[in-house]
Amino acid sequence: MNRPRRATLVWTRRVGPNVYHQRFSDSLIARRAKAGQFVHLLPGSDHLFRRALSVYATDPRAETFDVLHQVLGAGTRCLAHQPIGTVIDTLGPLGNSFTPPARGTTPVLVGGGLGMAPLRLWAAELMAARSTRRGKPVAPIMILGVRTRELAVAPYQLRTLHVHPHWATDDGSLGFHGTAVDLFADMLRRNDWGPGHAMVYGCGPEPMMKALAELCIAQQVPCEVSLERSMPCGYGVCMGCVVTSRGASGYETYRRVCRDGPVFDAAAIVF
Amino acid sequence: MTTRASRPDLSVTLAGVHFATPIWTASGTAGTGEEIAAWCDTGKLGGMVTKSVSLEPRPGHPYPRTVETASGMLNAIGLQNKGIEAFIAEELPRLRQMPTRVIVNVVGWAIDEYAALAHRLTREEGIDALEVNLSCPNVSRGIDNGADPGWVGECTAAVRAATTTPIIIKLTPNTHDIASLARAAADHGADAISAINTLVGMAVNHNTFKPRLANITGGLSGPAIKPVALAAVYKIKKAVDIPVIGIGGIMSGTDAAEFLIVGASAVQVGTANFRHPDATTRIADELGAYLQSKGMTRVTDLIGRLEV
Ligand SMILES: Cc1cc2nc3c(=O)[nH]c(=O)nc-3n(C[C@H](O)[C@H](O)[C@H](O)COP(=O)(O)OP(=O)(O)OC[C@H]3O[C@@H](n4cnc5c(N)ncnc54)[C@H](O)[C@@H]3O)c2cc1C
Ligand SMILES: Cc1cc2nc3c(=O)[nH]c(=O)nc-3n(C[C@H](O)[C@H](O)[C@H](O)COP(=O)(O)O)c2cc1C
Ligand code: FES
Numbered sequence: 001m002n003r004p005r006r007a008t009l010v011w012t013r014r015v016g017p018n019v020y021h022q023r024f025s026d027s028l029i030a031r032r033a034k035a036g037q038f039v040h041l042l043p044g045s046d047h048l049f050r051r052a053l054s055v056y057a058t059d060p061r062a063e064t065f066d067v068l069h070q071v072l073g074a075g076t077r078c079l080a081h082q083p084i085g086t087v088i089d090t091l092g093p094l095g096n097s098f099t100p101p102a103r104g105t106t107p108v109l110v111g112g113g114l115g116m117a118p119l120r121l122w123a124a125e126l127m128a129a130r131s132t133r134r135g136k137p138v139a140p141i142m143i144l145g146v147r148t149r150e151l152a153v154a155p156y157q158l159r160t161l162h163v164h165p166h167w168a169t170d171d172g173s174l175g176f177h178g179t180a181v182d183l184f185a186d187m188l189r190r191n192d193w194g195p196g197h198a199m200v201y202g203c204g205p206e207p208m209m210k211a212l213a214e215l216c217i218a219q220q221v222p223c224e225v226s227l228e229r230s231m232p233c234g235y236g237v238c239m240g241c242v243v244t245s246r247g248a249s250g251y252e253t254y255r256r257v258c259r260d261g262p263v264f265d266a267a268a269i270v271f
Numbered sequence: 272m273t274t275r276a277s278r279p280d281l282s283v284t285l286a287g288v289h290f291a292t293p294i295w296t297a298s299g300t301a302g303t304g305e306e307i308a309a310w311c312d313t314g315k316l317g318g319m320v321t322k323s324v325s326l327e328p329r330p331g332h333p334y335p336r337t338v339e340t341a342s343g344m345l346n347a348i349g350l351q352n353k354g355i356e357a358f359i360a361e362e363l364p365r366l367r368q369m370p371t372r373v374i375v376n377v378v379g380w381a382i383d384e385y386a387a388l389a390h391r392l393t394r395e396e397g398i399d400a401l402e403v404n405l406s407c408p409n410v411s412r413g414i415d416n417g418a419d420p421g422w423v424g425e426c427t428a429a430v431r432a433a434t435t436t437p438i439i440i441k442l443t444p445n446t447h448d449i450a451s452l453a454r455a456a457a458d459h460g461a462d463a464i465s466a467i468n469t470l471v472g473m474a475v476n477h478n479t480f481k482p483r484l485a486n487i488t489g490g491l492s493g494p495a496i497k498p499v500a501l502a503a504v505y506k507i508k509k510a511v512d513i514p515v516i517g518i519g520g521i522m523s524g525t526d527a528a529e530f531l532i533v534g535a536s537a538v539q540v541g542t543a544n545f546r547h548p549d550a551t552t553r554i555a556d557e558l559g560a561y562l563q564s565k566g567m568t569r570v571t572d573l574i575g576r577l578e579v
Contacts, residue, residue: 001309001310001311001312002309002310002548003310003549004310004547004548004549042546048339048342048343048344048493048494048542048546049339049344049545049546050546089547091548229334230335230337230338230339232337232339232344232545233544233545233548235306235309235310235548236302236306237300237301237302237306237307237544237545237548238299238300238337238346238348238545239299239322239331239336239348239351240336240337240346240348241334242331242334242336242351243334244333244334252330253330254330254331254334254351259306
């Protein structure tokens, strides 16, 4: 039987304007969490519902997992300011995870804003597979978009993985001037990433995921997107977190992001 | 240390059915049973009430369907369900295997639909009671009819005639006179009443000027509605002598105890399941501990103990 976890806050670092990187100790989540999965944290006793955050990093040996989050409202603010050592009532790891790319295919990770969180763990898993698996999988390419340079948080986290992201900023203050999807479209034109050569993984704001999905479908590049929904329960009972999806026969139906996702085949989603 | 022998007896019998505990899950808040069973010992549950099932499948309302509010939530799920035949084929077999009582909640558009659902379910084994949802605030006519005692009486009579299974009529609080609704149900053959369903509410985004729910209005549930629910149980208990099942904002064992004191024979836990997947079993344990602290050996000793 699953049980709520009592994860202890190990440390908090402010890594950008309103952006916090937090480490928790919990052996089970540290061991089991896969890229794309999330934890559902009760920020404090005053909150009725939990808040969903993607697992950003794990360290099974140290028995810790990390999250990277933006203070949006009362829940994330409370979490960001909890004293070190606070025990947080946590469910997880929850949800599904990214599907590995076909052999010889380049994984392209396209993130927007805090959407980089699950992609960082995915990059870590893909790099780990390179050192352990025979017939070396192809190294991931990472494209990250943020509004402005200051929000390009935690690049050091990526340097330790030997993944060097291509940055895109809305104001042109860092890297490419434009969105991550614009940069990806540009790179798609210049590289041989057509059908059978690349697999795209996206996480970011919904309009961005829509644009990415449309581009990938048009170019016939397989694409998975990780979606966000307001999640009262996080384990599938409330039916609140739905997304419209195309069924096998083409008819539209609602699916739960917490349990059927958060990762979906982009072609199956009606944005 | 508590020993097995000193553990209070939580069992209750109502409408001729024996329940291991008076703590049930509320309709629409425990998934198909499978999801919640992964998180809690369902043997500690008195009953599992299914999400409302209708004759035809319903897609439900578009997203956003929920909003967190002060001490509660709004929902406008819109009765998403697969329809009665898929329910019987895909969900009922699993529900039957669960070590708890199964109460199937039904919803219709018109009286004959309620009767047809009751009739269809009577042929199926493993259903301990039907809960008749006369109170969903998220669909048109859901409340208009449910707030009319004449219609409640007629609908209850039609369901009664269609089935031999015990029937529980679930009432809306969106009325000025819930007692007369309860009386109409009791007079037309209801075995029990459950109260309350959600209260109509709304939330607005002051930045975008838009409603926060796609359906604009929704049903308010959670701790915010507990006082309304307690008053409803109190009024209904004074009006009828069939058992009442209390619902609304129960988050702890003492919340449950308060409903029992007012006269409820059992309670249902809804929104609390979203905060804690094991809420119902925690509440059952807490209720046991509370009874012990009061020196009571049976939960039935608590029912209706209100002193006014
Ligand atoms: C699977 C998943 C993974 C996520 N991963 C991250 C992450 O790694 N980093 C990060 O910064 N954010 C992430 N989010 C978004 C994060 O959950 C919300 O920003 C957060 O819940 C806001 O809570 P709040 O109390 O600060 O804001 P409030 O607006 O006060 O929240 C009120 C309610 O709405 C819900 N809510 C509000 N906005 C959102 C939203 N955009 N998405 C989902 N729920 C919302 C909250 O859960 C809460 O129940 C993720 C969301 C999901 C569903
Ligand atoms: C998300 C959600 C879905 C619900 N769906 C149903 C339903 O399908 N049928 C029904 O009779 N009541 C439904 N309800 C109402 C609950 O069963 C219960 O009456 C109400 O939420 C009050 O209890 P609570 O405060 O413990 O949640 C739903 C409530 C919520 C929050
Ligand atoms: S959050 Fe409740 S079903 Fe997904």
